Amino acid sequence: MKKDIILCGVGGQGILSIATIIGQAATEAGLYLKQAEVHGMSQRGGDVQSNLRLSTEPIYSDLIPKGKVDLIVSMEPMEALRYLPYLAADGVVVTNSKNFVNIPNYPDATAIEAELKALPHAVLLDIEDLAQQTHNPKGANMVLLGKVAAHLGILSADQLRNAVARIFQRKGEAVVESNLKAFDLGLNA
Amino acid sequence: MEKRLLLGDEAIALGAIHAGLSGVYAYPGTPSTEITEFIQSNPLALERNIHSRWSTNEKTAMEAALGMSYAGKRALVCMKHVGMNVCADAFVNSAVTGVNGGLVVLAADDPSMHSSQNEQDSRFYGKFAMIPIFEPSNQQEAYDMMSAAFELSESLKLPVLMRVVTRLAHSRAAVEIKEAAAENGLNPDTDRHWVLLPGIARKQYLLLVEKQKDMLKAAEASKYNVLNKITGKKTGIIACGIAYNYVCEAVGPNVPIVKISQYPLPEDKIRELASVCDELIVFEDGQPVVENDIRGLLGANYCVKGRLTGDLPRTGELDPDNVAKALGVAAELSFGTAKNLANRPPQLCNGCGHRDVYTALNKVAAEYPNHRIFGDIGCYTLGALPPFQSLASCVDMGASITMAKGAADAGLFPSIAVIGDSTFTHSGMTGLLDAVNENSNITVVISDNLTTGMTGGQDSAGTNKFEAICLGLGVAPEHVRVVVPLPKNMDEITRIIREEIEYKGVSVIIPRRECMQTLQRHLREKKNK
Numbered sequence: 001m002k003k004d005i006i007l008c009g010v011g012g013q014g015i016l017s018i019a020t021i022i023g024q025a026a027t028e029a030g031l032y033l034k035q036a037e038v039h040g041m042s043q044r045g046g047d048v049q050s051n052l053r054l055s056t057e058p059i060y061s062d063l064i065p066k067g068k069v070d071l072i073v074s075m076e077p078m079e080a081l082r083y084l085p086y087l088a089a090d091g092v093v094v095t096n097s098k099n100f101v102n103i104p105n106y107p108d109a110t111a112i113e114a115e116l117k118a119l120p121h122a123v124l125l126d127i128e129d130l131a132q133q134t135h136n137p138k139g140a141n142m143v144l145l146g147k148v149a150a151h152l153g154i155l156s157a158d159q160l161r162n163a164v165a166r167i168f169q170r171k172g173e174a175v176v177e178s179n180l181k182a183f184d185l186g187l188n189a
Numbered sequence: 190m191e192k193r194l195l196l197g198d199e200a201i202a203l204g205a206i207h208a209g210l211s212g213v214y215a216y217p218g219t220p221s222t223e224i225t226e227f228i229q230s231n232p233l234a235l236e237r238n239i240h241s242r243w244s245t246n247e248k249t250a251m252e253a254a255l256g257m258s259y260a261g262k263r264a265l266v267c268m269k270h271v272g273m274n275v276c277a278d279a280f281v282n283s284a285v286t287g288v289n290g291g292l293v294v295l296a297a298d299d300p301s302m303h304s305s306q307n308e309q310d311s312r313f314y315g316k317f318a319m320i321p322i323f324e325p326s327n328q329q330e331a332y333d334m335m336s337a338a339f340e341l342s343e344s345l346k347l348p349v350l351m352r353v354v355t356r357l358a359h360s361r362a363a364v365e366i367k368e369a370a371a372e373n374g375l376n377p378d379t380d381r382h383w384v385l386l387p388g389i390a391r392k393q394y395l396l397l398v399e400k401q402k403d404m405l406k407a408a409e410a411s412k413y414n415v416l417n418k419i420t421g422k423k424t425g426i427i428a429c430g431i432a433y434n435y436v437c438e439a440v441g442p443n444v445p446i447v448k449i450s451q452y453p454l455p456e457d458k459i460r461e462l463a464s465v466c467d468e469l470i471v472f473e474d475g476q477p478v479v480e481n482d483i484r485g486l487l488g489a490n491y492c493v494k495g496r497l498t499g500d501l502p503r504t505g506e507l508d509p510d511n512v513a514k515a516l517g518v519a520a521e522l523s524f525g526t527a528k529n530l531a532n533r534p535p536q537l538c539n540g541c542g543h544r545d546v547y548t549a550l551n552k553v554a555a556e557y558p559n560h561r562i563f564g565d566i567g568c569y570t571l572g573a574l575p576p577f578q579s580l581a582s583c584v585d586m587g588a589s590i591t592m593a594k595g596a597a598d599a600g601l602f603p604s605i606a607v608i609g610d611s612t613f614t615h616s617g618m619t620g621l622l623d624a625v626n627e628n629s630n631i632t633v634v635i636s637d638n639l640t641t642g643m644t645g646g647q648d649s650a651g652t653n654k655f656e657a658i659c660l661g662l663g664v665a666p667e668h669v670r671v672v673v674p675l676p677k678n679m680d681e682i683t684r685i686i687r688e689e690i691e692y693k694g695v696s697v698i699i700p701r702r703e704c705m706q707t708l709q710r711h712l713r714e715k716k717n718k
Contacts, residue, residue, distance in 0.1 A: 010533065023361065027194055036360040037196070038303075044568070046535035051360075061438035062360035062431070065509035067520040081527035089523040102536065104575075107529035115529050 002055035003154040004064045006083045009075030011048045014141035019050045025163035026054050036062045076100045097124040130185045139182030146186025191366045197357040200328040202227035204335030209370040211262035212240030214250035217644035218269030219304040220358035221297035245650040246615040247272035251279040258292040261376030270298040273314045283348045284318040285393045289378040291339035292348040297358045300475050300506035310475035315350040322452040323351045324430035328362040354474045413450035416458040425466030432472035435512035468492035474507045542702035543569040545674035547577040549682040560603045565589035567609035568643045587616030593631045594624045603690045606633045611641040614651035624695045625663040632689050633697045638704035646707040659697045668696035
């Protein structure tokens, strides 16, 4: 069994934290993993993405071929569209629905939404709104991770939940609690 | 056996520590930065007091590492590919002196220029200096090869180059960890062959030429170079470094192939594969180094395909898609490019002091229709993009000052340079001395954010020393001006820029305010204390 995932968003939205947590859960579950990240100049306000591959068998390429991605996880709706050529026929898109507009030629938001909804398997969720409910606006990425849990397959929601707790452990009980709350909100949304 | 999830860069760092490293010397540069950062915070490295402070540039790093090698200990030098240009003098000559303690030079190439101004291939430098090259195909090899590279370096008494590319440097996978070896003891060389006077250098160069056959023998016997001799297929595959993964992703490992991860090229293995196939196709990330060499090796009548024949793109990195296409197994795509999509280029952070610098420069420069602003390498290169579009050039570390000088020599006025604090100490100081010595009519802006910003906020070598450096180089004290780049100071800043443009000589303006990223980090650290 394998799962090829593209995590994407705008630099600073916290996609690498999502990758770290899935990576932690995958390692604990004894899965093979490769995760290509973006560092450097492209981090600042530009588009960022990470290729994350999980498998029960050894993995060769650090990058996922086009047409083979099982799951696009995006912190921003237009960024989800950027990787469409990578999506497999039965692939799923799970994305934040809130637009991040920091360029003058940002496309029409309703057109982006319509294009996403026209895909066979797309899940849109206002994760920032949900994160506000936990009084933890920085937990939006954990809300998204919770939503992803239902579509990941290769790892269970409990395995991911445990990894969230483990990763935030060193930041104290309160931080763990608020991130788990965000995760559960996404999971049950 | 312990397994750890490591970036390629981190695997290199841990591999070096476990190989008995005594010092890493480096200047930050994507995609190599994380190697030194890992060593700076690794518990064993701290316990052993392994040297890991940043160097001022790649040349000082290379020379210091050579000094540590002279003293008998194992040293590592890390840089991005263009850093090889900066340290080339020391690097090439270190092959002539030879080494005492093991010396490994790590070059992280950036094909596709994700964060660079060119895609030069560091394997050329290895060939040029006539030393062995390692090119790992995955994180495990990156870790294992550090021990192998240090051992080879000490057995051949030569520096060894390890070359990685962005996709390995910045990709994570599980790595099996070995026991850490002890460091070498202090054992300074006593031989005079390090003194490269012509008489000695000629002997040393001959020795280097004689070592080529030992290097070839090592490459032929290397467990990292693997021939899979399968007969009955038309096309044989040569796959270098990370390209091996893309080939296996496309067609699996049971194909006629030579996997190459150690150079010089294992010629026997390549000839053997060629003898059972009608043609070879070469997959290598970067420039067509091996493709060219194999053409020479097999002669004009043997068909060798690759980037030069158009079977693979001539520029840009390899990926699973262009490799699959070249092998005739490209996948059908289910979805095309999205309709509602726009480019989202990187930007200067909100509140960044460089923004205020460009706002002020643009305001004053608008009064001088013939002005040019020469840029340099750093976050502030983004001043070339909207909304500022201030820069006329960005070439290499330090070129802002010297290009402004040359243009001023030609009669351009006003000729302005913008350079960051870390770039200035890396390669700007010598150019400023040239300008001072000729009293060139230039205005130099050292935009000081107290850090090496673009690579993530590493210490900057000149922090708190810039006024002293400029005065020491001979800039007139009344033309070294310090300002705080904030919107509320805009009137003062524009006035000072105008005054210094009007001054017929070298002036330096230092806008100084901490980088927003490091400021936030420092505030967080304070809060968590």
